[in-house]
Amino acid sequence: MKQVILLSTAMLLLFGCTKSTFEADKLAIQQAMDNQEQCWSSGDIDGFMSGYWKSDSLRFMGKRGITKGWQTTLDNYKKSYPDKAAMGKLVFEVVSYEPLNPTQMFVTGKWTLLRERDTLGGYYSLIWRKIDGDWKVVFDHTS
Template sequence: MKNLFFFIALLLTHFTFAQKVDKDIDIIKETLSRQENAWNRGDLDKFMNGYWESDDLLFIGKSGVTNGWQATLDNYKKSYPNTEAMGKLKFNLIKVEKLSKNVALVIGKWHLSRNKGDLQGHFSLTWKKINGTWVIIADHSS
């Protein structure tokens, strides 16, 4: 009988952890969806809400490494000065995985539909739960 109770307790613990993992992944996916919607409204400031607002944020792109939230926003505004340049963004998530309790990895594709020519590439995002909120701490987009 002790073994049965132990087994049930173990299952409940596993189930509770699995639900929390799924909830965290859902939160990350919801954040990406809000970013996509903000981009498609032409609102780069709201798009940046998914990023860690810190000088330690890393953005790695074709031009190299950018350090900091504000520098990343400034680069977006320079590269995409208006809604025509921004086009319509679509994310296609390939993999979303928690690596630990407070760290997750997202791999995906991005596609911009634009009148002057579409752009597309891949990204890897490192997410970290900081002060109870999931944020992107490193973005490598190509």
């Protein structure tokens, strides 16, 4: 009986820690995405890119296919959005957070870009990885 109680207590503690960790990770990712929204909406692409893994291994998949590397992704954003008017106001709406393992999270949602001349929108799926204690996008599929 003592073993059953100890095992039950250990499982409750493990579940509680896992749930607590998941909530903390969700919050950290949400804060990073909030920062990206603010940077984008103020015309700061470099600040927006702080949410991405600064590595040649970063992958971005959009309508033109897969782009490899942080610098290439930054250059493409700057080419496609040359000024604040083209960038508009970015709004993310997260649909789901799904932990893949303790250091990776799969995040899906909708994006909206509000501009004076039009409104654009679509969907995203992101793989976030905890690197040196910070959550960074390592794979971005945006359509």
